[in-house]
Amino acid sequence: MKTENSTEQQSAAFFQEMQLAVFKRTDHMFAGLMIAQWIFGIICALVVSPRAWEGEVSHIHIHVWAAIFLGGILTALPVTMAWLQPGWVFTRHLIAFTQMLWSALLIHLTGGRIETHFHVFGSLAFLAFYRDWPVLITATVVVAADHFLRGWYWPQSVYGVVAASPWRWLEHTGWVVFEDVFLIAVCIKSKHEMQEICARRARLENVNKETERLIWERTAELEQANQLTEIQAKRLVRSNGELQQFAYVASHDLQEPLRMISSYLQLISKRYQGKLDKDADEYIGFAVDGAVRLKRLINDLLDYSRIDTQGKQHIETNSEEVLKRALSNLKMAIEESGTVVTYDPLPPIIADDGQLERLFQNLVGNGIKYRKKDVSQKIHISAKESNGDWVFSVRDNGIGIAKEHFNRIFTIFQRLHTSGVYPGTGIGLSVCRKIVENHGGHIWVESEPGTGSTFYFSVPKKMPKGNST
């Protein structure tokens, strides 16, 4: 209901605005016409009746003075009002009044020529430009009054008879009214059309406003959601940082008590091995083994957390040299397992050489660990350029991985085998992923169980901004 009222009020305001514009425009047009009529009247008087004669003597004809002064007076007020007070109701009614007097004056100056009477009908049509029918009534009243008064005083000059019927003026006015009927109908129709246009405009503007309001609301909601996401992202980063710090501190601080437990357990194992009963020996063995595994887990966790906390500047690094260092670290495992490791020439890249060494070491180490029994394990490392990245691959002919585990293996603590079958902590590949991501790259695997696996990782040729450490 409120919106409907608002639309109606707006529509009414638009209509008033449009109507005022029409009134003002027509006032100005009539001001121009009045001046043109004045000039025309003077020219007409100068051409048709410049001088009046008495034998050989002549003087300026009264028509010339009438055209100049009466025409000037007639023109002055409506033109001034159209200039000073356009759109005012009094202005247009005065213009209608004056325009009809101009018709009378022009008819007079042209000697009552029938052709000049068309000025009356033309003026009525022109007055209809106001789209305000009462203006036509004013004009018609002037025509009627003019015919009535002149017919009363000078019937011969108006009707060509000495004693015209007192109702004769109505006959003349009737033809004006005849035109008025159509013009008034046009004015009313035109006014309704204007109102319809304004109502449509008001409706359209309301729809636009409503749309704008909805957009504004949605934008505000979106901004709020963005702010929330930003806050949550910051919290997440902070929480992640804290977690990493916690993991580092925890694993670092756990090392000392663990070292003590491990030392004493080994001491107990050496001193009491075979001196107690069989069960005790077995329990001591479990405890020693647990302590060893716990130590490995803590070391791996420490490595994982160090990736972020102890990263170095990324600089141009000879990846082949780094690979050689990693292979050197793995020398014993390679020789014990009989693995054959080969590699292609590798490119220099922008990287943290320590982390890259760890990456190669983990991937090659996995290749060695997950080998098939009774099959000579082969590992080959290569690199190729692809879409602005260097893509490294570490291919082996080991046991392979089922497709459904491709993503899972890069998650921390996720293992596909028990530690009894393949020892490990489930941290190695998650460390690899973290190193690669720190370098702005991706890591993935392609594999078929029983055939072997190829681990790929990409490193951008140019280091992305913000990844300098």
Add this chain to the structure above:
Amino acid sequence: MKKRTIIYLISPLWLCLVGFGMLQLWNYANTPGKSGLAPSSWPESSHLSLSKLVPTMVIFAHPHCPCSQATAGELNEILAKVHRKLTVYVLFVSPKNPKEDWTETKLWSDTKAIPGVQTLLDEGGIEAKRFGAKSSGQVNLYDVFGRLVFSGGITSARGHYGDNLGKSAVISFVNDKKVTRSTTPVFGCTLYED
């Protein structure tokens, strides 16, 4: 003082001025020229000859009179309606020894162009005085016996075209031999100075 108040105050004054001007104009238009007394029978001394077959109409005009342009227009209409049953003389009054361009006017050429009209120059207004004409547009209509049937103007006002009593009186007599009116006011410039 607000503009609108000033306009309200000025408007009645403006209306009075306009009314006064219009009134003067209409008054002038409806004020006849000097009237003369037309001889009741064809003047014997006239150099013009009276037609024994159809009525004779003598019109006096000032060649420069703007009002008489309407008389020429009405004459044209009369002749179209009486179908050559009328002898018409149009005498343009001039001073004695007029300048060469005295008759070089639109009225003169328009009148000469009307078929069946004899256009003559009345130097010194001799014929005008004989026929008692004082104002331009004076029409005297005589029957075949030389009797004055109608005397006056054939326009309704100064320089005003349209139906009028003088025109209908002439047409009525020529076509129907009816005398509807014997005189009307003449609206035109003075033909000569007294």
